[in-house]
Amino acid sequence: APRSGKNHIQQRLWEDQQLKNAVQASGQTDEIHVEGSENYDFVFDEEAMVEFTAEDEDSALPDTQSGYDEKLAKELDREHERLQTIQDTRKSLPVYKFRSSLIEAIREHQVLIVVGETGSGKTTQLPQYLVEEGFTQDGKFQIACTQPRRVAATSVAARVADEMNVILGREVGYSIRFDDKTTPDTTILKYLTDGMLLREFMTDPELNKYACIIIDEAHERTLSTDVLLGLLKDILPHRKDLKLIISSATMNAAKFADFFYNAPIFNVPGRRFPVDIHYTLQPEANYLNAAVTTIFQIHTTQPLPGDILVFLTGQEEIEAAQQSLEEIAHVLGSKIKPLIIAPIYANLPQDQQSKIFEPTPKNCRKVVLATNIAETSLTINGIKYVIDPGFVKENSYVPSTGMSQLLTVPCSRASVDQRAGRAGRVGPGKCFRIFTKWSYFHELELLPKPEILRTNLSQVVLLLMSLGVTDLLDFPLLDKPGIPALSKALENIYTLGALNSKGAITRLGRMMCEFPCEPEFGKVLHTAATHDACKGCLEEAVTIVAMLHETASLFVHSKSDRDQNKSGIIGKVSSDHMLYLETYNSWRDMNYSRSWCIDHKVQYKTLLRVRNIRDQLWRCCDTLGLVALNEQAAKVINSSDRIEHRIIKSFISGFPTNIAKLGTSGYQTMGARQGGVNVSVHPTSTIFQSLRKDMAKPPKYLLYQRLVLTSKEFMRDCLPIPREDWLHEIVPHYFSSAGSQKN
Numbered sequence: 001a002p003r004s005g006k007n008h009i010q011q012r013l014w015e016d017q018q019l020k021n022a023v024q025a026s027g028q029t030d031e032i033h034v035e036g037s038e039n040y041d042f043v044f045d046e047e048a049m050v051e052f053t054a055e056d057e058d059s060a061l062p063d064t065q066s067g068y069d070e071k072l073a074k075e076l077d078r079e080h081e082r083l084q085t086i087q088d089t090r091k092s093l094p095v096y097k098f099r100s101s102l103i104e105a106i107r108e109h110q111v112l113i114v115v116g117e118t119g120s121g122k123t124t125q126l127p128q129y130l131v132e133e134g135f136t137q138d139g140k141f142q143i144a145c146t147q148p149r150r151v152a153a154t155s156v157a158a159r160v161a162d163e164m165n166v167i168l169g170r171e172v173g174y175s176i177r178f179d180d181k182t183t184p185d186t187t188i189l190k191y192l193t194d195g196m197l198l199r200e201f202m203t204d205p206e207l208n209k210y211a212c213i214i215i216d217e218a219h220e221r222t223l224s225t226d227v228l229l230g231l232l233k234d235i236l237p238h239r240k241d242l243k244l245i246i247s248s249a250t251m252n253a254a255k256f257a258d259f260f261y262n263a264p265i266f267n268v269p270g271r272r273f274p275v276d277i278h279y280t281l282q283p284e285a286n287y288l289n290a291a292v293t294t295i296f297q298i299h300t301t302q303p304l305p306g307d308i309l310v311f312l313t314g315q316e317e318i319e320a321a322q323q324s325l326e327e328i329a330h331v332l333g334s335k336i337k338p339l340i341i342a343p344i345y346a347n348l349p350q351d352q353q354s355k356i357f358e359p360t361p362k363n364c365r366k367v368v369l370a371t372n373i374a375e376t377s378l379t380i381n382g383i384k385y386v387i388d389p390g391f392v393k394e395n396s397y398v399p400s401t402g403m404s405q406l407l408t409v410p411c412s413r414a415s416v417d418q419r420a421g422r423a424g425r426v427g428p429g430k431c432f433r434i435f436t437k438w439s440y441f442h443e444l445e446l447l448p449k450p451e452i453l454r455t456n457l458s459q460v461v462l463l464l465m466s467l468g469v470t471d472l473l474d475f476p477l478l479d480k481p482g483i484p485a486l487s488k489a490l491e492n493i494y495t496l497g498a499l500n501s502k503g504a505i506t507r508l509g510r511m512m513c514e515f516p517c518e519p520e521f522g523k524v525l526h527t528a529a530t531h532d533a534c535k536g537c538l539e540e541a542v543t544i545v546a547m548l549h550e551t552a553s554l555f556v557h558s559k560s561d562r563d564q565n566k567s568g569i570i571g572k573v574s575s576d577h578m579l580y581l582e583t584y585n586s587w588r589d590m591n592y593s594r595s596w597c598i599d600h601k602v603q604y605k606t607l608l609r610v611r612n613i614r615d616q617l618w619r620c621c622d623t624l625g626l627v628a629l630n631e632q633a634a635k636v637i638n639s640s641d642r643i644e645h646r647i648i649k650s651f652i653s654g655f656p657t658n659i660a661k662l663g664t665s666g667y668q669t670m671g672a673r674q675g676g677v678n679v680s681v682h683p684t685s686t687i688f689q690s691l692r693k694d695m696a697k698p699p700k701y702l703l704y705q706r707l708v709l710t711s712k713e714f715m716r717d718c719l720p721i722p723r724e725d726w727l728h729e730i731v732p733h734y735f736s737s738a739g740s741q742k743n
């Protein structure tokens with residue numbers, strides 16, 4: 001709990017103050033009654049006190065009582081000052097001037113679109129105004145504010161708890177997947193990811209516990225936000241008392257207004273200083289190098305203060321940039337002023353995220369290396385220079401092949417304009433675009449493509465069907481996905497057994513929705529507990545599924561370390577899935593020890609998160625009755641049936657569409673109607689190493705969890721399938737048609 005430390009101090013300050021007051025009131029400074037002192041049978045004798053002498057007056061021990069008082073008074077002053085500064089800062093934000101007219105507009109209209117420059121106070125202030133104005137009716141109702149990003153939800157909640165001077169998790173909390181920091185009885189303001197609010201429709205279809213819902217960062221147009229807006233549009237007529245506020249950066253506002261029958265748009269005029277835009281004269285082949293060079297150019301030629309914000313596409317790039325910055329800064333040593341490097345990306349551990357908000361010390365320059373998280377979701381004070389290579393990592397899905405990829409693509413013009421704006425918040429700024437002016441005008445799209453048009457819709461379609469939406473084509477959406485994308489989603493969930501042949505959702509389908517993870521994983525767990533050929537391996541399946549949620553930060557970084565660690569822990573495992581299982585189990589067997597992690601180059605904090613995810617998944621399995629079924633099965637299981645085989649079969653049941661077959665020219669995906677796509681084993685996979693080392697015969701079938709496209713199409717997290725007949729055994733309806741037809 002990030003706040004607990006501070007509150008401890010506050011509590012102590014308060015207690016100390018009480019003590020001080022009591023002492024002053026009694027006027028008997030030398031007779032403080034200490035509770036429990038009557039138990040001591042000796043009296044403190046002043047004569048017997050040890051005396052210290054010091055040659056140097058200053059280093060003498062201070063007179064405890066008065067020294068203590070002074071320190072205490074100072075601490076109190078500082079705390080008071082801090083709270084005062086926070087309140088002053090709140091009042092200085094652009095939305096503050098519009099507080100009363102905003103509240104008036106909200107009272108008058110059921111739906112209000114609020115548009116304002118990033119940093120004007122929409123996310124942190126609006127919800128507080130609603131609380132202050134009594135919209136929660138003394139805590140009877142809650143206020144929800146959705147965020148597309150986990151990092152934004154947690155960091156904003158912490159900030160607002162601080163501003164309201166309450167403990168995070170009590171009155172103000174956050175809820176993100178696998179991490180719920182709210183208390184049902186006391187929380188009145190909740191920041192949560194849009195995906196979490198979407199899930200709440202399953203238990204509370206009219207969201208009755210909320211008085212106001214703020215859909216924040218709506219311009220991001222994530223899949224969950226779009227679907228939420230559709231569902232909310234549906235319930236508004238039944239919940240006349242519910243207030244809906246859609247908050248957005250300057251793009252897209254009119255579209256939201258149209259969608260909600262001409263809802264009014266409230267503009268919060270922002271202050272924005274002019275930003276000089278610079279372009280490169282030629283396209284840069286290596287934008288990362290160019291960005292690093294630009295950082296030093298700025299640092300050595302531009303005055304202080306003035307922090308730099310660099311937009312990169314992901315963790316790997318950020319780490320690479322950080323490393324080369326540190327190396328160069330090290331070489332330059334005292335020739336340059338100190339650089340403080342602060343990375344921020346979704347997977348950055350929470351305790352390291354606050355570094356970006358810490359004020360930059362005098363004579364230093366902060367360089368924030370961020371993903372597009374800093375485009376609108378987070379406002380970092382003090383930024384004067386923006387470096388923008390103009391790329392973003394984006395999910396892209398091709399329904400015809402069923403392939404989903406994270407691709408690095410050029411951003412839209414709206415995005416790069418937003419990014420440039422980050423430089424003009426404190427004063428006039430500069431933005432260095434690492435692409436050409438020509439490219440800006442001729443190559444960039446105007447607006448980013450909404451996620452709903454470029455992603456796999458299976459999960460959302462299943463959720464909507466479980467909520468009773470039967471006519472998907474009729475469901476209100478800002479942008480409607482095409483028929484191929486919808487039919488592919490239906491086909492996928494049918495393959496998983498979530499729909500029957502009439503197209504209605506099955507019990508299994510409902511169960512899959514209950515899991516806080518993709519339906520495919522839900523299917524794996526269901527199979528692991530119940531299928532005749534698999535049951536009894538639920539414990540192991542849950543562990544692997546939990547591990548697969550955190551693979552990005554599991555092993556300590558460097559590649560050689562990674563290899564070493566694998567051979568170190570386990571020797572020989574046959575798949576990445578078994579590697580994850582063995583890693584977790586070895587850790588568990590060592591009592592979840594931290595030193596085991598250090599010895600084996602595994603990230604302790606990641607494993608702690610995995611353990612937490614695992615517990616939650618296990619509880620979910622328990623509620624659904626799967627644990628009981630699994631235990632029954634475990635009693636009668638045939639011990640010759642190796643657990644590993646049962647695990648593999650469980651994964652086949654959940655991911656039949658993620659299987660590649662070995663052909664004459666390597667692996668090809670299966671299941672796609674118009675022939676497979678060439679795919680290779682990713683070098684980080686255990687399979688890759690065992691193939692290289694043993695020259696072993698490559699397995700004929702490989703199940704993969706993800707495809708990533710870099711120099712070519714790579715399979716990550718691979719599980720070999722030793723026997724072809726397992727495919728027919730586990731998913732006959734799929735492989736008897738699509739699979740064998742094709743092959």
Ligand code: CDP
Nearest residue numbers: 118119120121122123124125155159379381
């Ligand atoms: O949502 P919007 O972009 O309109 O602004 P906001 O996120 O509410 O930010 C208002 C102010 O709070 C900005 O000056 C931020 O820098 C500050 N803030 C902060 O200092 N620390 C945070 N964790 C979040 C916001």
Ligand code: MG
Nearest residue numbers: 122123376377
């Ligand atoms: Mg915001």
